Amino acid sequence: MTIRPLNYGRHQIDDSDVQAVVDALRGDLITQGPIVERFEAAVAERVGARHAIAVSSGTAALHIGCLAAGVAAGDMGVTSTLSFVASANAVIYCGGQANLLDIDPDTLAITGDGVRNYLAGAPETKVVIPVHFGGLATQSAEIRQAAGSRFVMEDAAHALGGDHACGTPVGSCKYADMAVFSFHPVKSITTGEGGVVTTNDADLARLLRQLRTHGIERDADRMQNLDAALEDGQRRTWYYEQQLLGFNYRLTDIQAALGLSQLAKLDRFLARRREIIAHYDAAFADLPAVTLVQADTEFRRRSAHHLYILDVDFAALGRTRQQFIRELNAFGIAPQIHYIPIHYQPYHQARHAYGPDAFPAAVRYYEGCLSIPLFPDMTDEEVDHVVATVRDLVRR
Numbered sequence: 001m002t003i004r005p006l007n008y009g010r011h012q013i014d015d016s017d018v019q020a021v022v023d024a025l026r027g028d029l030i031t032q033g034p035i036v037e038r039f040e041a042a043v044a045e046r047v048g049a050r051h052a053i054a055v056s057s058g059t060a061a062l063h064i065g066c067l068a069a070g071v072a073a074g075d076m077g078v079t080s081t082l083s084f085v086a087s088a089n090a091v092i093y094c095g096g097q098a099n100l101l102d103i104d105p106d107t108l109a110i111t112g113d114g115v116r117n118y119l120a121g122a123p124e125t126k127v128v129i130p131v132h133f134g135g136l137a138t139q140s141a142e143i144r145q146a147a148g149s150r151f152v153m154e155d156a157a158h159a160l161g162g163d164h165a166c167g168t169p170v171g172s173c174k175y176a177d178m179a180v181f182s183f184h185p186v187k188s189i190t191t192g193e194g195g196v197v198t199t200n201d202a203d204l205a206r207l208l209r210q211l212r213t214h215g216i217e218r219d220a221d222r223m224q225n226l227d228a229a230l231e232d233g234q235r236r237t238w239y240y241e242q243q244l245l246g247f248n249y250r251l252t253d254i255q256a257a258l259g260l261s262q263l264a265k266l267d268r269f270l271a272r273r274r275e276i277i278a279h280y281d282a283a284f285a286d287l288p289a290v291t292l293v294q295a296d297t298e299f300r301r302r303s304a305h306h307l308y309i310l311d312v313d314f315a316a317l318g319r320t321r322q323q324f325i326r327e328l329n330a331f332g333i334a335p336q337i338h339y340i341p342i343h344y345q346p347y348h349q350a351r352h353a354y355g356p357d358a359f360p361a362a363v364r365y366y367e368g369c370l371s372i373p374l375f376p377d378m379t380d381e382e383v384d385h386v387v388a389t390v391r392d393l394v395r396r
C-alpha cells in the first residue's frame with residue numbers, strides 16, 4: 001500500500017475544475033470579468049447574502065472590510081488571539097490597533113460576554129472580528145448584541161458551508177455587517193488564492209468594490225467632477241475617478257472559474273469531511289491522553305469542519321509535541337498547529353507587551369493542539385492509515 005504524504009489539509013481538484021480553468025483561459029477577459037461576477041452571485045446565493053465581493057485573498061477581504069468599517073489611524077479593532085495572524089493584521093494595515101480576546105475552551109472562540117467585558121473598557125472600538133475557528137460559528141447572536149452599533153465582521157475563513165446556531169448559513173450576515181471567506185487551498189473550496197466579503201448592505205458593497213480596485217469609481221451617478229465626467233449629459237466612456245485610496249485586490253476570471261466549479265462540489269466536500277470526522281471521533285474516543293475538541297454533537301452538526309484537532313497531553317505520553325510530530329512524519333503524516341496564539345508572535349508582543357498570564361484558555365489549548373489530516377480527497381485507506389498510526393503512537 002502506498003500512501004502519499006498526508007498534510008493536515010489540501011485541495012481537491014478534478015478534471016472538471018481543470019476544464020473550467022482552461023475554458024476561462026480561452027475567454028476574452030482573464031482578469032476580473034464576467035466569471036468573477038458569476039462567482040460572486042453564486043457565493044452570495046449559497047450563503048444567503050445580498051452581495052459578495054471577490055478579492056485576491058482572505059487577507060485582502062479582511063483588510064478592505066476593516067477599511068469599509070471605517071478603521072483608520074489610532075482606531076481599535078478586536079479579535080481572537082486564537083487565529084491566523086491575518087485577523088489582527090487587517091486592523092493594523094489600516095493604522096489601527098488590534099486588540100485580542102481569550103477563547104472559550106469548548107468553542108475555541110470569543111464569546112458575547114468576552115466582547116461585552118472588553119468593550120466596557122474600550123468603548124471606542126470600531127470593529128469586532130469573531131473568528132469561526134475550525135469552521136464553527138458560535139455565539140453569533142450574543143456577539144452581535146454585545147457589539148452594539150459597532151461593526152461586526154466575521155472572519156469565516158474556515159467556515160464556508162457552516163451554519164450559525166439558528167441554522168442560517170455562515171456568510172448570510174444575519175449577525176454581522178460583513179463576513180469574510182478564504183479560498184486558500186486548504187479551505188472548504190479553493191481558487192488557488194482568493195477570498196470574498198459578503199454583506200447585505202448596498203453602501204458597504206459599493207465601497208468594498210471601490211477599495212478592491214484602487215478606489216476607482218466608474219458610475220456616472222457618483223462622479224465628483226461632473227465637468228470632466230460628462231459630455232452631453234453622459235459619462236465619457238473613458239472617464240474614471242479615483243475617489244479614495246484603494247488597492248489592486250482583484251480576483252481573476254481564471255480563479256473565479258475554478259471557484260465556480262469548486263462551489264458546485266461544496267456539499268460533496270462537506271459530506272466527505274463529515275464522514276472522516278465521524279470515523280476519527282469513533283477511533284480516538286477512548287485514547288488515553290487525547291481529548292477531542294469542539295466535539296459537542298451540536299457543533300459537529302453545523303461546523304464546516306475545516307480542521308480535525310486532537311488535544312494531546314504530551315507530558316502523559318512522555319514525549320514533546322515535536323517528537324510526536326516527527327514520529328507521525330515518519331509515517332507520511334504532516335500535522336500542523338492551529339494556531340500559535342497571535343499574542344505570542346514577536347510582532348504583536350512588541351506592539352502590546354502582553355503579560356505571562358494573558359489569555360490563559362488560548363495558551364492552555366495551544367500547548368496540546370495538533371491538527372491531523374482532514375480533507376475531502378482522503379481515501380478510506382488514508383483515513384485508516386492516520387487512525388492506525390495515531391492510535392499506535394499514542395499507546396506506544
Ligand SMILES: Cc1ncc(COP(=O)(O)O)c(C=O)c1O
Nearest residue numbers: 057058059084086157182183184
Ligand atoms: C482564520 C483565518 N483568517 C484569515 C486567513 C487569511 O486568508 P488568506 O490566506 O486567503 O489570505 C486565514 C488563512 O489561512 C485564516 O485561517
